[in-house]
Amino acid sequence: MTTSQTTDAGAALAAVEGIVGADRVTRGGLGDNTGLFRQRDVLASVKPGSAEQAREVVSAIAAARGAVSVHAFSTGRNWGLGSREPATDTVVALDLSDLTAIRDIDVAAGWAVVEPGVTQGQLAGLLADTERMVNVTVSTAHSSVLGNALDRGVGLRHQRVEDLVGLEVVLPDGELVHVGWWPEQDRKTPVYPHTLGPSLVQLFVQSNLGVVTGATIRLLPRPEALRVVRLNFTPDNLGAATDLLRRWVTQGLAAGVPKFYNPTAARGYGSAPGQFLLHVPVDGTEAAVAALSAIIAEEATRSGVFTEVSTTDATDPTAEHHAVTSLVERSYLGDPDVTDRVFEQKMGMRADQLDSDLGFLFFLPLLPFTAEAVVKAEELLARVHADTGILAGGTGNVLGADLVDLVVAMKFDRADARAAHRALDRLYELFSEQGFLPYRLDVDHHGWIDRVGGRPSARAFARRLKDSLDPTGVIAPGRYL
Numbered sequence: 001m002t003t004s005q006t007t008d009a010g011a012a013l014a015a016v017e018g019i020v021g022a023d024r025v026t027r028g029g030l031g032d033n034t035g036l037f038r039q040r041d042v043l044a045s046v047k048p049g050s051a052e053q054a055r056e057v058v059s060a061i062a063a064a065r066g067a068v069s070v071h072a073f074s075t076g077r078n079w080g081l082g083s084r085e086p087a088t089d090t091v092v093a094l095d096l097s098d099l100t101a102i103r104d105i106d107v108a109a110g111w112a113v114v115e116p117g118v119t120q121g122q123l124a125g126l127l128a129d130t131e132r133m134v135n136v137t138v139s140t141a142h143s144s145v146l147g148n149a150l151d152r153g154v155g156l157r158h159q160r161v162e163d164l165v166g167l168e169v170v171l172p173d174g175e176l177v178h179v180g181w182w183p184e185q186d187r188k189t190p191v192y193p194h195t196l197g198p199s200l201v202q203l204f205v206q207s208n209l210g211v212v213t214g215a216t217i218r219l220l221p222r223p224e225a226l227r228v229v230r231l232n233f234t235p236d237n238l239g240a241a242t243d244l245l246r247r248w249v250t251q252g253l254a255a256g257v258p259k260f261y262n263p264t265a266a267r268g269y270g271s272a273p274g275q276f277l278l279h280v281p282v283d284g285t286e287a288a289v290a291a292l293s294a295i296i297a298e299e300a301t302r303s304g305v306f307t308e309v310s311t312t313d314a315t316d317p318t319a320e321h322h323a324v325t326s327l328v329e330r331s332y333l334g335d336p337d338v339t340d341r342v343f344e345q346k347m348g349m350r351a352d353q354l355d356s357d358l359g360f361l362f363f364l365p366l367l368p369f370t371a372e373a374v375v376k377a378e379e380l381l382a383r384v385h386a387d388t389g390i391l392a393g394g395t396g397n398v399l400g401a402d403l404v405d406l407v408v409a410m411k412f413d414r415a416d417a418r419a420a421h422r423a424l425d426r427l428y429e430l431f432s433e434q435g436f437l438p439y440r441l442d443v444d445h446h447g448w449i450d451r452v453g454g455r456p457s458a459r460a461f462a463r464r465l466k467d468s469l470d471p472t473g474v475i476a477p478g479r480y481l
Helices: 003-020 051-062 120-127 145-150 235-250 263-269 286-303 322-332 341-347 351-357 371-388 414-433 443-452 456-469
Strands: 025-027 042-046 069-073 091-095 102-106 111-114 164-170 176-180 211-218 225-233 259-261 276-284 308-310 359-368 393-398 403-412 438-440
Touching (some): 003 025, 003 051, 003 091, 051 091, 069 211, 102 120, 111 120, 120 145, 225 235, 225 286, 225 322, 235 259, 235 276, 235 286, 235 371, 259 263, 263 341, 263 393, 276 322, 322 341, 341 351, 359 371, 359 414, 359 438, 371 393, 371 403, 371 414, 414 438, 438 443, 443 456
Parallel strands (some): 042 091, 069 091
Antiparallel strands (some): 102 111, 164 176, 164 211, 225 276, 259 276, 393 403
16 A cells, blocks of 8 residues: 555545444454464455445445445354455445344345345244244354355355345445335335336345335245155165256255255265265145155155155154254244254354364255256265365255256365365366356455456456445455456
């Protein structure tokens, strides 16, 4: 930084302290991250106590004339992709975790207005024993609903970005705008995110065009009944199992997001070594669930593909996998389990220990939902293991008849960080060569956006929008723009 920039940055931080209080400004970096990514040059971390303070902080940074930029995060639990860490240096981190208000909610109409610090456990708890539920993820109950949705995280019902119907955004000049659907005091309108004209909500998903300080989230109808059919199979039947699962999805037998786990990932759910695991959720009325689960179980058994087929793990207290399957079913019904039992079983520790004690990386590509693609992806994971010694868990989230979100998770000893990051680099290379492109990036691979982020003309257009809205770079370059 030049002397002038240092002066402007210092003045901006002094102004920020005047807005939020000196006790809410911490000079220096953001601490450990579980991915062991390089720690960036963070001038300070600012923790506003309200959305209005967050807006004023952005305005104060804008006055610094490009000397420093804002990097915003919600609860900081973007594990495996960088946690709280920005993609670039010389930033002020805007920690929105204290913005925990559920400002408004209408259960009957199916919406809630939430701030970035609202966790899925918090919102789910408010909806307990109602006809509505949250589209939860299998991460900790203490993760942000809004932060994950803005990064296109995947819930157990669908991709969470589909739950965003309206956003409150602080633009780079400090102006506050509302886009999409927002509740009105004097009349009730249908919950519909697009309004007339261009649909603006998606402009602020995976972007640095503004800081989101609130959102209207869609609340989903809670099924009357739900069951998860649990199936195990050996690696040689991966293609056949994929074909069967796709048939059940395309013919409407499965609901929500069916999931398949390779043997490394399946161990977290109690499967025997060497076994793949498949969870097929069905929901609806009691009669529909009984009929659909029976059809799937009968077809699965008749196929000879599976080593284990069960529709009663959650309801039979004597079943070997009763405890974990019960929690899985509750998650599909919008209960993220505030005790984090499944999460801690998979990760081996509490959520608040990950950044300091665990080595953990994510790679998140999209696959065609075909047997050929799924088998090829598992072959690539085996190749990375052979090349680097890092064993990856693979969880396939089925997002419809044609698409799978593959969550590749690598837990590693922190002393092996170099090998783990080599494995991450190889995953980017090998999967991209096959056309299996990532839909989320980590902080060290944000430069890949021009390689895997769509056509050059689209990228150029996005940058023109950025330059127009934020000519001095008030909002820091992120992982996607």
